[in-house]
Amino acid sequence: MDQLRNKTAVITGGNSGIGYATAADFLAKGAKVLITGRKPEAVQQAATALGGEIDSFIADQGVTADSQKLAEYVRDRYGKIDILFVNAGVAAFESVADVSEASFDTIMNINLKGAFFTVQHLLPLVNDGGTIILLSSVNAYSGMPGASVYSASKAGLNSLGRTLSRELASRKIRVNIVNPGPVATPIFEKSGIPKEAVNEEQMAKALPIGRIGQPEEIAKLVSFLASDDASFITGAEYNIDGGISVHPLIG
Amino acid sequence: MSSLKDKIVVITGGNSGIGYATAKAFLAKGAKVLITGRQPGAVQKAVHALGHPAEGFKADQSDMNDIRRLYDYLQGRFGKIDSLFVNAGVAKLAPFETVTEALYDELMNINFKGAYFTIQQLLPLISDGGTITLLSALNAYSGTPNATVLSASKAALNSLGRTLSRELAARKIRVNTVNHGIISTPLLEKAGLPDEARTHLSSITPLGRLGQPEDIASLVTFLASDDASFITGAEYNVDGGLMVHPLIA
Numbered sequence: 001m002d003q004l005r006n007k008t009a010v011i012t013g014g015n016s017g018i019g020y021a022t023a024a025d026f027l028a029k030g031a032k033v034l035i036t037g038r039k040p041e042a043v044q045q046a047a048t049a050l051g052g053e054i055d056s057f058i059a060d061q062g063v064t065a066d067s068q069k070l071a072e073y074v075r076d077r078y079g080k081i082d083i084l085f086v087n088a089g090v091a092a093f094e095s096v097a098d099v100s101e102a103s104f105d106t107i108m109n110i111n112l113k114g115a116f117f118t119v120q121h122l123l124p125l126v127n128d129g130g131t132i133i134l135l136s137s138v139n140a141y142s143g144m145p146g147a148s149v150y151s152a153s154k155a156g157l158n159s160l161g162r163t164l165s166r167e168l169a170s171r172k173i174r175v176n177i178v179n180p181g182p183v184a185t186p187i188f189e190k191s192g193i194p195k196e197a198v199n200e201e202q203m204a205k206a207l208p209i210g211r212i213g214q215p216e217e218i219a220k221l222v223s224f225l226a227s228d229d230a231s232f233i234t235g236a237e238y239n240i241d242g243g244i245s246v247h248p249l250i251g
Numbered sequence: 252m253s254s255l256k257d258k259i260v261v262i263t264g265g266n267s268g269i270g271y272a273t274a275k276a277f278l279a280k281g282a283k284v285l286i287t288g289r290q291p292g293a294v295q296k297a298v299h300a301l302g303h304p305a306e307g308f309k310a311d312q313s314d315m316n317d318i319r320r321l322y323d324y325l326q327g328r329f330g331k332i333d334s335l336f337v338n339a340g341v342a343k344l345a346p347f348e349t350v351t352e353a354l355y356d357e358l359m360n361i362n363f364k365g366a367y368f369t370i371q372q373l374l375p376l377i378s379d380g381g382t383i384t385l386l387s388a389l390n391a392y393s394g395t396p397n398a399t400v401l402s403a404s405k406a407a408l409n410s411l412g413r414t415l416s417r418e419l420a421a422r423k424i425r426v427n428t429v430n431h432g433i434i435s436t437p438l439l440e441k442a443g444l445p446d447e448a449r450t451h452l453s454s455i456t457p458l459g460r461l462g463q464p465e466d467i468a469s470l471v472t473f474l475a476s477d478d479a480s481f482i483t484g485a486e487y488n489v490d491g492g493l494m495v496h497p498l499i500a
Contacts, residue, residue, distance in 0.1 A: 162495045169457035169492055181481075208420035209483055217481035224473050232432075232466035234458060235495035236488045243420055243484035246413045 003227040005030035008081045010074060012036045012061045012118055013088025015046035017185030018135060018222075021215035022085060025223045027052045031083065036061065036070060061088040062110035064117045071121040080127045083226045086115045087135040089153075091187050093146040093197075104149050111153035116160060123168075131174045131226050134161045135218075138179045138241045154179075158237055165235030174234040176225050181241025182206075183213040208243030254477035256281035259332045261325065263287045263312045263369055264339025266297035268436035269386060269471075272464030273336060274301055276472045285328075287312065287321060287339070312339040313357075313365035318372045331378045334475040337366045337408075338386040342438050344397040355400050362404035367411060380423045382475045385412045386467070387430045387486075389494050405430075409486055416484030425483040427474050432490025434462040457492030 009026050013019045014035025023033045023046075032053040037043035038060045047056040057073050059066040074081060089111045092103055119132060126132065139147055140154040161177040168175055182203045189195060204211045221240050224230055239245050260277045264270045265286025274284045278301060286301075287310040288294040298307040308324055310317040325332060340362045345354060370383060377383070390402040391409040412428035419426055433439075433452045439461075444452075453460050470489050473479055488494050 165492045165495050166457055166497050166500065169459070172458065174458070174492075208417055209423070209425075209481065210420070213481040217478075220478040221482070224470075224478070229469035229473070232458065232460075232462040232491050233470070233489050235492035236490075238487050239485045240482050241485075242481050243416045243425075246416050246484035248417050251417065 002030040003229065004223065007031045007083055007226070008078050009083035009085060009226065010034045010036070010081055010122065011085040011087055012059070015039070015042045016190070017187060018180070018183065018215045018218045019085070019087040020046055020050075021219040022087065022222045023050055023054065025216070025219040026083070026226070027054065029223055029227070032078070034074065034077070036088070061114040061118055062106070067114070067118045067121040070118070071125060074122065074125055081122070081125050082127050082130045084119065084122055084126055084130070084132045085135070085222060085226070086118055086132065088114065089135065089187070090190070091150050091193070093150070093193060095146055096148045099149055107149045108153050111150070112156040112160070115157055119164065126173055129172045131176070132164065133222055133225050134158070134175070134177045136177050136179045136237075138181050138239055138245045140179055141245065161237070162235055169234065174230070176233060176235070177237040178218065178221055178225070179237060179239045179241065180213060180218050181239070181244045183215060183218060185215055206244060208246070211242065213240065213242060255472065255475065258282045258334060258475070259329050260284045260334040260336065260475065261287070261332050261373065262336040262338055266290070266293045266307070268438055269431070269434065269464045269467045270336070270338040271297055273338065273468040273471045274305060276465070276468035277475070278302070278305060280472055285325070312369050313360040315368060318368050322372045322376065325373065325376055332373070332376050332381065333378055334382045334384070335370065335373055335377060336384050336386070336471060336475070337369060339365065340386065342401050344401065346397055347399050350400060358400045359404050362401070363407045363411070366408055370415070377424060383415065383424060383426045384471050384474050385409070385426070385428045387412075387428050389430050389432050389488060389490055391430055392494070412486070413484055420483065425479070427482060427484070428486045429467060429470055429474070430486060430488045430490070431467050432456060432462055432488065432493045434464060434467065436464055455493065456490070457495070460491065462489065462491060
């Protein structure tokens with residue numbers, strides 16, 4: 001398992017959930033990994049638990065100045081990187097009528113604007129032939145009640161990925177998007193949604209595969225896309241959702 | 252890639268191009284592979300080149316009798332199989348006005364009807380928790396001139412993949428579709444592609460090259476492996492970025 005040997009990867013929001021599982025998978029496949037996160041203690045704890053060729057940096061990906069500082073740190077630490085996994089994101093679920101401007105800004109700033117400027121600032125450091133993977137959600141294409149801002153932020157992110165795939169093709173930088181369905185991650189709790197508001201059993205029933213996904217399953221797809229096995233894949237949007245996005249109409 | 256170790260894989264149309272490259276990739280990852288093909292000589296040659304434990308079976312996937320014979324053979328030989336890669340297909344181009352009923356039937360019978368009944372007949376042999384992967388093409392979603400029948404046959408195939416992902420979920424059989432872009436395969440050669448067309452096709456692909464059969468094989472083996480255990484009903488493009496519409500560029 002040395003699919004990612006000699007590759008250097010940056011993962012935003014890497015101290016828990018999908019980011020953390022992906023860091024672990026990248027490391028297991030031989031990559032050097034830097035994770036970012038907002039809370040110094042959580043980031044430190046994650047880095048210690050991951051071990052090996054890990055490094056970490058405190059950054060709020062919703063703050064453009066932090067992306068700039070991250071880029072400076074990455075340049076001094078590694079010079080160039082091969083893989084950027086834009087994973088940091090937040091969720092909130094409330095009806096359109098209840099969405100405050102502050103809530104709107106928080107979600108859009110981290111999920112879309114933060115992603116945009118993270119990519120822009122780190123782009124000069126991404127090697128030609130490198131790869132950028134954006135973590136989106138099947139919400140990018142759904143019409144889920146209560147998710148107006150979250151879904152729009154993800155739709156915007158997928159659009160960014162498509163445009164970047166064409167803009168960066170001349171540098172042979174592959175840009176792909178992963179749309180997970182329901183996955184067992186702390187994103188809800190971290191976004192201030194009470195645990196009891198998220199009914200995992202009910203979610204599991206809605207999934208053709210009969211269960212929600214695990215962060216490790218998303219990590220395997222991200223690793224595949226980051227590897228040379230995916231060298232002809234760019235501009236792609238891959239659902240990994242236990243089949244939920246296939247509309248049954250009735251049934 | 253231990254997750255494919257000793258898995259039994261059936262690949263239709265496996266004696267050349269993407270099917271052959273995928274057979275090779277499965278074997279490299281420890282699976283046992285049976286390929287089918289129409290021409291006995293070509294199948295035998297491919298099996299020989301692939302080496303142990305590759306096997307072959309002569310079948311025209313558009314012929315119901317051949318599909319039933321394939322079922323009987325697989326049942327006797329393996330009992331159960333883990334993965335089915337529905338790869339057999341043909342590509343022929345013709346302006347809409349000139350498409351004959353014969354051309355229409357040929358493309359639809361191999362690309363769609365053959366795929367449909369191959370899956371229906373082999374389904375009882377597929378283990379619960381197994382996988383079915385359909386080889387489609389970007390044409391399923393494009394509006395390529397002169398590809399009316401080819402594109403419709405592939406669109407129908409993707410539709411089948413979506414429906415099966417829901418129908419077979421109860422048995423935990425994962426069904427996914429791979430849409431390839433422009434790949435350098437014998438199918439392209441057989442279409443009589445001149446060199447300048449090859450250069451043009453490379454230049455319109457954002458990554459600046461034609462895909463190789465191995466580019467598809469690595470995704471198909473990934474989807475068949477336990478690494479893809481949460482992926483079903485998905486349609487994955489492998490196309491060097493061609494499908495992203497630039498509008499103007």
